[in-house]
Amino acid sequence: xxxxxxDHPESTNCSSxxxxxxxxxxxxxxxxxxxxxxxxxxxxxxxxxxxGQVDGGVDRDxxxxxxxxxxxxxxxxxLWGAAVKWGSEFKFNSSEQCxxxxxxxxxxxxxxxxxxxxxxxxxxxxxxxxxxxxxxxKQKDTLAPDRQEAGETxxxxxxxxxxxxxxxxxxxxxxxxxxxxxxxxxxxxxVAYILELLKLRxxxxxxxxxxxxxxxxxxxxxNHIEKVPYGPPFALIQGTLEAMGTPFKKIPTEACxxxxxxxxxxxxxxxxxFISLANHxxxxxxxxxxxxxxxxxxxxxxxxxxxxxxxxVWNNINVSxxxxxxxxxxxxxxxxxxxLATNVKTD
Numbered sequence: 001x002x003x004x005x006x007d008h009p010e011s012t013n014c015s016s017x018x019x020x021x022x023x024x025x026x027x028x029x030x031x032x033x034x035x036x037x038x039x040x041x042x043x044x045x046x047x048x049x050x051x052g053q054v055d056g057g058v059d060r061d062x063x064x065x066x067x068x069x070x071x072x073x074x075x076x077x078x079l080w081g082a083a084v085k086w087g088s089e090f091k092f093n094s095s096e097q098c099x100x101x102x103x104x105x106x107x108x109x110x111x112x113x114x115x116x117x118x119x120x121x122x123x124x125x126x127x128x129x130x131x132x133x134x135x136x137x138k139q140k141d142t143l144a145p146d147r148q149e150a151g152e153t154x155x156x157x158x159x160x161x162x163x164x165x166x167x168x169x170x171x172x173x174x175x176x177x178x179x180x181x182x183x184x185x186x187x188x189x190x191v192a193y194i195l196e197l198l199k200l201r202x203x204x205x206x207x208x209x210x211x212x213x214x215x216x217x218x219x220x221x222x223n224h225i226e227k228v229p230y231g232p233p234f235a236l237i238q239g240t241l242e243a244m245g246t247p248f249k250k251i252p253t254e255a256c257x258x259x260x261x262x263x264x265x266x267x268x269x270x271x272x273x274f275i276s277l278a279n280h281x282x283x284x285x286x287x288x289x290x291x292x293x294x295x296x297x298x299x300x301x302x303x304x305x306x307x308x309x310x311x312x313v314w315n316n317i318n319v320s321x322x323x324x325x326x327x328x329x330x331x332x333x334x335x336x337x338x339x340l341a342t343n344v345k346t347d
Contacts, residue, residue, distance in 0.1 A: 070186035070255055071099035073159030079117050079137065080146040087119070087133030095120040095157045098134035099185065105136065106163045113163035116142050119156050126155040142166055143195060143332055160184040160191070168294070169194065170331035173208070176300035178275070179333060180264055180291040186255035190266065190290035193251060194241075197330050203243045206328040210238035210274075212320045213305040218278035222261030232318050235278035237304050239328060242271035256285040262298055264291035275301050 073095050084105070092098050098120040106113035117137040121127040139145050145160060160167075162184060171178040184191040197203060212233035218224055222235070242248050250269035259265060259280040265287035266273050275293055293301060309320035 069100075069103075070183070071096045071103075071159070072185060072188050072254065073099065073118070073120070073157045074188045074192065075157045076152055076154045077150045077158045078148040078154055078156040079119055079139075079158040079160075080148040081117050081137035081139045083135055084115050084138050085134070085136035087121070087130070087135035090134050090136070091132035092120070092134050093132065095122050095159075098136075099159055099161070101134060102136050102159075102161050103185075106161055112166065113161060114138065116161050116163070116166070117145060117158065118161070119158045121155050122157055123155050130155070143169070143198060145195070159188055167191075168333045169198065169291075170333050172329040172331050173300070173304070173326050175303055175326065176297070177331065178297050178300055179294045181294065182291045183255075183289065186257075187288055187290035188254070189251050190254055190270075190288060193249075193270070194290070194330070197241065197243060197246075198332060200243055200246065200330075203241070203328055203330050205244040206239070206241050206330070208237050208239035208304060208326040208328065209322055210236075210319060211305045211307055211309055211322050212236055212277075213302070214277050222276075222278040224279065224281075230280075230282050233320060235280075235305075236274045236276050237301055238267070238272065238274040239326075240271050241273055241328070241330075251288070254288045254290070256287055257289055258285055259283050259287060259289070260292075262293040262295065263287075263289050264293060265289045277301060277305060 085101070090101075092101070095118075098118045102115040102118040105115035115136040116139050119135040119137065121130045121133045124131045127133070139160075142160065142162060162182060167182045167184065169180055169182060171180060182191045182194060197206075212231070212235060214220075214222070214235040215233045216225065217228050217231065217233070218235050224230065248271050251266060252269070257263075259276045261276060261278055263276045264273065265276070267287065274287075277298070304326060307326070308323045310323055312319050312321045
């Protein structure tokens with residue numbers, strides 16, 4: 001077949017050159033796209049934090065909605081303390097970045113955390129020139145943080161960081177003391193309430209009143225036995241942390257991870273709470289968790305769950321109520337228990 005007259009060799013060479021250029025441009029675009037998408041997200045450069053890795057010695061998060069690391073604070077609150085990083089020279093775009101910068105100074109390799117308090121100004125309208133300032137501070141007493149001011153007129157958001165061996169309180173009963181690691185980065189409002197209770201030096205009315213063992217539904221590690229129901233019994237001890245004579249303000253919903261053996265969580269907005277004796281994936285992350293019992297103290301919780309009970313029905317659910325409620329007293333733990341706190345299960 002005869003070829004058309006316009007099929008000249010010059011036209012063919014020009015088309016090939018154009019196609020080659022388009023191919024090179026396409027490759028460059030694809031390379032740039034993949035470089036952004038595949039860039040490691042867990043690395044922090046010196047220009048970002050100047051402080052190294054974020055994880056370090058802080059107990060790993062266990063309450064992020066997406067399984068990530070908790071970094072929550074309380075809005076309209078300015079915590080005080082000795083500055084270890086001046087916010088006028090240290091700025092970020094979010095309170096989460098400020099929190100992570102504080103965690104980066106809490107590696108646990110050289111004793112207590114160098115930073116246990118972060119304060120961030122994140123309201124562009126009210127912060128003015130202070131917008132983005134991230135102040136990293138150190139408290140004299142992490143269980144009694146120094147508060148400068150609070151209220152709707154305060155533009156700052158503040159949070160606490162407890163390193164390993166820090167932020168542990170005791171729930172004292174006649175059967176032994178349950179040592180609880182508090183989680184202020186996951187449940188800051190909840191922990192703030194617990195710290196207020198510590199100041200009272202009493203907790204009249206605080207008690208355990210419900211106790212249900214693991215029965216034959218969960219094994220000793222809290223794992224559910226296959227092909228058996230999820231209760232009753234429901235593998236928990238339940239009580240209240242409302243002190244008589246002290247007005248209680250409802251606590252907002254905070255981090256709600258999967259309930260694990262040892263989890264300490266509110267029922268609704270508190271002050272009713274429970275300590276879980278088992279892993280309860282079936283509860284679908286429905287409860288704010290503000291602490292975790294140290295593993296070696298779970299035997300005390302198990303013993304309370306074995307105390308004499310009587311049957312009752314709450315909202316059409318069969319429960320076991322203690323014949324004699326067990327009074328609670330909140331205690332400060334002065335001695336570092338870092339060698340124990342590192343074993344708290346927080347995933």
